[in-house]
Amino acid sequence: MTRTLPHHVDVVVVGSGPCGAAYVRTLSEQRPDLTLATFEAGPLLTEPPGGHVRNIADPAERERCQRRSEGPPRESVSSAPAVQRPDAGPDRRLARAGTHLLPSGYRQPGEDGLPLAAMSSNVGGMGAHWTCACPRPGDSERIPFVSGLDELLDEAERLLGVSAHAFDDAPFADEVRGRLGAAFDAGRAKDRRVAPMPLAVRKHGDGRVTWSGSDTVYGDVSRGNSRHTLFPEAMVVRVLVEQGRVRGVLVRDLREGGEHEVRAARVVVAADSLRTPQLLWASGVRPAALGRYLNDQPQVVFAVRLRDVDAERASVVAGDEAPGVVPQSGVSWVPFTDREPFHGQVMQLDASPVPLTAGDEPAPGSIVGLGWFCAKELRESDRVEFDDTERDAFGMPAMRIHYRLTERDHASLAGARAAVRRAAEALGEPLDADPRTLEPGASLHYQGTVRMGESDDGTSVCDPDSRVWGVDGLYVAGNAVIPTATACNPTLTSVALAVAGARHIARTTGTEEHT
């Protein structure tokens, strides 16, 4: 079956990750009269579109979907080097399943670089592969000039289907939180104390869980919206801008070939933190802050075995289902505060990541993985640059990353290592001698490259409604919009900001003259 791309819609959304989906959902609810098209460079994996691969029961099919997300699409492969897999290539960089690493340009001589900079190219984006942790930002993580941020976060929780209680009955979860609370809670505000991690996950009566992807964000209202069409394997190569106003996009049909112009007065670019600025650059939209203030959350990890826990109790609580059903049972949270500027993500595992003595099987949930994220010092010079002469494997301007960890970042990492050790000691016996510091890019939370600001002063790309300064009708979405240094997982915040942008479109479309 051949497909026909539209000549004209009211709103084009570039990218089908959770943030692109949030625009479609909000507009489907608030402006069902508008015609919408989503163009997604990657393939469709699931029905309904945008499902989390973890919900796929068949392991072979799940792996196939992960592989298909690890672009770039064969049709557009140029002379660029092949994408690295975990066990491939001379540098053996770690790539997470469902993601593909930036193949080159990730580190400049004498710099730290972002060796683990990764993307996902599939319907649902990284949201088909994520861990679903949805903490709220706190203290200096919050964006001070976004009005109604808490209500926007409430709405983002609704769209993502966030619950803090999906794993209430996980073995030892209360015990873990009790011990962590005793170590960390003193002097903290109520909302910054150790708590269950809010997760984008739904628990069913029979114990099964469904992890939220873009399918949850789209919801029935988007799927039932006959004025919205999602086009997989359709890559936007340029946003068309004339006289300071968006006129549409140029789409390359990766499935059937050819390039098509689609006219639209509103274009939302939600194409991740590296490819959103790339598309703006390719379109000649090049504000001074584009690609700058790039930040990833420096990360340390540690594992511990809970002391003094009763294996019998675990099996009673867990029943037969727990180990298979919930690969990481009972995720807990040590929130970021300005005084202790780390975000702690605590997972209880059913198997040890470190080999244990034969016959020494841990009780389900008794091995605890600790991931501590830091907020990076924000600097204009940390950036992704684009090359007008060299192309990447998608045929877009090649990327070159400039990135350094500052003295303050190294001090933060030392603080995080001390904090994670304190957490480990509160819980039990560490399984490793020292916490491990991961290479930059490991967090998969890249921010800042199209950051929002209060005014067009050269340090931001868009306004608090995500409208790109100086280009009417152009919006940006995703973690790249977040202007603050955050340590917490960013997707909830990005979806909240996407809701604000979508509401702006809903409010203003049709109220002024446009093509």
Ligand SMILES: Cc1cc2nc3c(=O)[nH]c(=O)nc-3n(C[C@H](O)[C@H](O)[C@H](O)COP(=O)(O)OP(=O)(O)OC[C@H]3O[C@@H](n4cnc5c(N)ncnc54)[C@H](O)[C@@H]3O)c2cc1C
């Ligand atoms: C293993 C893993 C675990 C994670 N865990 C968490 C977590 O627990 N909590 C959390 O908050 N975050 C987590 N993340 C990050 C989270 O998935 C992202 O923050 C989120 O998906 C961002 O949504 P997005 O819509 O902005 O972008 P993405 O989900 O990255 O989607 C962008 C989409 O745009 C498409 N695209 C790019 N360029 C073009 C183009 N030119 N034309 C058309 N389409 C294009 C891409 O193919 C992609 O599908 C994790 C990610 C991974 C991979």
